[in-house]
Amino acid sequence: MDDPIRGVRIRRGGPADAPAVLTMLDSAVTWMNDRGNTEQWGTTPFSEKPGGAELVDRYLTENLPFIAEVDRTPAAALVLDSGPDPKAPIVPAAEPERYVRLLVSDRRFAGRKLGSALLAHAVNETRRAGVRLLRVDCWAGGGGELVAFYERHGFTSTHTFLSGSWPGQVLAQRVD
Template identity: 30%
Template sequence: MIVVRAEPGNLARLIKFRTDTAAWLRPRGIDQWSLSFPPEQMAASIARGEVYLFKEHAAADAAATVTLDREADDLLWTPEEQLDDALYVHKLTVDRAHAGAGLGARILDWAGNRAAQAGARWLRLDAWTTNPQLQAYYLSQGFRHVRTVDDPEVGGSGWVAQRPARAEPGWPDVDLTEGHNGR
């Protein structure tokens, strides 16, 4: 796998990740991502260089995506917690064709490695409150549940967790090297 920063031309693919995942979750009784996400917000994240695509090779379609930033949601993280240096995982999505191969875990390790390299203490995320399978997955990846925020303003994603940012020798087990976006 290679990792490349998303570019404006990838916006349609990023939206498709979200709609495909919502369609897969819906018959399972999970309403995660059922509301559309403003494309202009996603475009702004792309412009800031916070959105990454994971690909088999440079010419391949993206197998997964993640947004990694320093944006703590004031509704989810306390002012004291926001004083801690942290990177936040958002919109981690693996294409169904690549599901079950451990790619999500490798992306979380990649994000934790980037957080450690940036001097952050924590890798943090939030998950859909009505998706216990996703919550269990994050717990199995070493995250510790901090709290569940029951506030309509959080839009359903009020389960918050964190794990220490860590750079590990020999990381990762699969070569996830920064790509050059075909330039």
């Protein structure tokens, strides 16, 4: 799917996109750390974390990944699943849902609104699947900027949780 206004193309992702997604995650960790945020994703690049590359491989093979491209260059990624990670301290929905497992962009493409384009795509994919609930969880620290980002995109905060000392927020959006 092309967005002619921004020159963004969204396509299905797959295992071949793993190096690009790892680069996006590494750039996000660096960017957050440069801003003083060492709590959200830590300080170690995903490509160097034990299990980091394997997690990305699982996301790209076991879930529904999408890649936003700018001039044919992978610039952002979104991964949808049928629910939250079973290991996460998140209450499963009482109805079918789509769950945003990952949303990340390469910081070289900051300001292109790639996250917004991918979230709109997630809404359309959820609707196309005949599912009415789209949820996401995110880091709730740092003044709540990430929570506010999702709220600006039509999500409503539902409940908070702690994963160790990591504060999280679950948000939901009705897709009718």
